[in-house]
Amino acid sequence: MSMKFLFVHNWQGFSLAEWYLREAISSHCHVSVSFRSLDLPSCGIPANDFLPRIISTWKPDVVGFSCHYWSFFSFIEAASWVKHLSPEARVILGGPQVNSIDMAQSILSKYQDIDFIIRGSGEEPICRLMEGFAGKQRFEKIPGLSYRTPELIQHNSSSSASPWKRSLIFSQENKELTDQLSPLSEVSYETVHGCRSRCLYCVYPTSKFEFVDDDMVQSELSYLCNLGIQHIRICDSHFGGSKERAKKILRRLRKVNHRSSIKIYPDLMHMDPEYVELIKDAGAEVTSIGIQTTNRKSLKMIRRRAMHNYQEAIELILKEFPNVPVDLIVGLPGDNLEGLKQTFRDVLDMGFSTVNVFRLAVFPGTPLAKDELTYFGGDAVVHTSHGQVLTSPAFPSGIQKEVADLIHALEIASPLVRTREYLSRSSSSLNLMDLISQFDSESLLEVWMSVASFNPANLRRRFDEVIEKIAKIIGDRPEIRNALKLDLDDQLQQNKIRGRPVNIITQI
Numbered sequence: 001m002s003m004k005f006l007f008v009h010n011w012q013g014f015s016l017a018e019w020y021l022r023e024a025i026s027s028h029c030h031v032s033v034s035f036r037s038l039d040l041p042s043c044g045i046p047a048n049d050f051l052p053r054i055i056s057t058w059k060p061d062v063v064g065f066s067c068h069y070w071s072f073f074s075f076i077e078a079a080s081w082v083k084h085l086s087p088e089a090r091v092i093l094g095g096p097q098v099n100s101i102d103m104a105q106s107i108l109s110k111y112q113d114i115d116f117i118i119r120g121s122g123e124e125p126i127c128r129l130m131e132g133f134a135g136k137q138r139f140e141k142i143p144g145l146s147y148r149t150p151e152l153i154q155h156n157s158s159s160s161a162s163p164w165k166r167s168l169i170f171s172q173e174n175k176e177l178t179d180q181l182s183p184l185s186e187v188s189y190e191t192v193h194g195c196r197s198r199c200l201y202c203v204y205p206t207s208k209f210e211f212v213d214d215d216m217v218q219s220e221l222s223y224l225c226n227l228g229i230q231h232i233r234i235c236d237s238h239f240g241g242s243k244e245r246a247k248k249i250l251r252r253l254r255k256v257n258h259r260s261s262i263k264i265y266p267d268l269m270h271m272d273p274e275y276v277e278l279i280k281d282a283g284a285e286v287t288s289i290g291i292q293t294t295n296r297k298s299l300k301m302i303r304r305r306a307m308h309n310y311q312e313a314i315e316l317i318l319k320e321f322p323n324v325p326v327d328l329i330v331g332l333p334g335d336n337l338e339g340l341k342q343t344f345r346d347v348l349d350m351g352f353s354t355v356n357v358f359r360l361a362v363f364p365g366t367p368l369a370k371d372e373l374t375y376f377g378g379d380a381v382v383h384t385s386h387g388q389v390l391t392s393p394a395f396p397s398g399i400q401k402e403v404a405d406l407i408h409a410l411e412i413a414s415p416l417v418r419t420r421e422y423l424s425r426s427s428s429s430l431n432l433m434d435l436i437s438q439f440d441s442e443s444l445l446e447v448w449m450s451v452a453s454f455n456p457a458n459l460r461r462r463f464d465e466v467i468e469k470i471a472k473i474i475g476d477r478p479e480i481r482n483a484l485k486l487d488l489d490d491q492l493q494q495n496k497i498r499g500r501p502v503n504i505i506t507q508i
């Protein structure tokens with residue numbers, strides 16, 4: 001008789017991990033397993049009754065939860081439901097939120113409803129674990145497995161005796177997958193596993209950086225494009241893994257992609273004019289560029305390359321795709337308010353007109369979490385329950401208003417960069433960011449609310465609205481007008497903004 005495995009995730013759409021596990025179990029597991037998956041929305045707790053129902057009716061032998069930071073606590077809650085309704089069912093956690101020994105130790109000590117934790121890639125461990133439940137495998141031989149013994153919590157080494165290679169998943173022959181994919185608007189895919197960087201705060205790069213078989217990538221991407229999936233998100237940490245491989249994949253996409261929008265994270269080191277042309281011809285887009293900070297002290301601490309040094313690459317991308325956002329992180333170790341200001345100046349100078357500003361999150365098991373006090377200068381750091389840093393020694397509560405004002409100022413200034421055809425950065429008669437930085441918090445918030453809904457399709461009207469709001473605020477604050485020795489109202493009246501370039505430089 002088959003063992004029943006229920007895989008629970010929270011992607012509200014497509015889970016790549018689900019299909020990796022399905023393929024592994026069907027091709028490499030030496031016991032018969034019947035697989036079902038459940039996409040379980042959560043609002044702090046699992047947000048519907050599906051899990052108790054499926055536990056009561058299908059009666060899975062094994063329930064595996066795929067944990068990310070947004071689903072972790074609700075899945076811990078859901079695990080207790082599983083054990084209450086079906087005490088004999090085994091409960092497994094996997095996914096990036098639990099992939100360190102520290103995290104596994106803490107979960108298994110605290111939550112008795114969790115039986116096993118798989119750290120890192122789950123394909124091989126899940127097969128061996130199923131065999132273990134059938135008495136055909138010893139738990140201590142299973143790579144990356146953490147579990148309780150009568151004496152202690154055991155953490156097996158992650159290294160496997162045999163190299164693991166997956167088989168073809170995305171193909172016309174996989175009827176179940178094709179049925180699931182057809183109605184979806186977005187599907188994720190990867191052409192490499194892992195990451196060659198080791199950023200201090202990252203939960204993902206546990207496995208070694210390796211390429212998925214080239215022929216398989218070409219065939220699977222062709223299948224996805226032929227299916228006409230609206231959005232294909234290639235979530236490689238460094239798209240393609242190498243410059244030549246990235247170009248080879250884009251050439252293939254150029255041939256086979258006629259309907260899909262494809263999102264990629266290119267490595268700036270690989271960028272050249274041909275690469276940009278290929279992105280365009282393949283119907284691809286750059287998801288974002290991760291600068292995070294330009295503060296050298298901080299970059300050294302977080303072990304990250306100084307991406308802002310690849311200016312030519314950034315220019316090439318922004319010239320062709322002006323709306324590509326830059327990712328920035330507030331609250332990094334080694335950074336401070338001055339560093340943040342400089343980073344904001346730098347990304348505007350680079351020409352970014354869209355910004356994604358994130359608050360640093362400290363995820364359990366990362367090198368940052370392990371040695372947090374040292375990295376933050378030996379003082380207490382206050383987090384949210386999901387690990388986001390609310391305050392730290394360099395970003396105490398006393399400067400949070402300035403931090404918020406600064407982010408609002410950046411988010412006001414950046415869409416105005418998008419209107420480059422109206423702006424000239426060559427003269428300093430009007431320094432927009434100097435001007436914006438002097439608004440009080442409420443004014444910043446008011447203008448920011450307009451910018452937050454900035455719609456490129458309606459660019460000109462929204463731009464004028466924002467400029468008029470700024471002019472009104474200056475009108476109410478003559479001291480700012482005098483201090484800056486400018487008269488934006490006059491400029492508006494003379495229609496300089498509407499008719500020809502205004503001299504605005506984008507510097508804080």
Ligand code: SF4
Pocket residue numbers: 195196197198199202203204205237
């Ligand atoms: S480059 Fe991205 S995926 Fe790689 S370690 Fe850094 S944050 Fe993680």
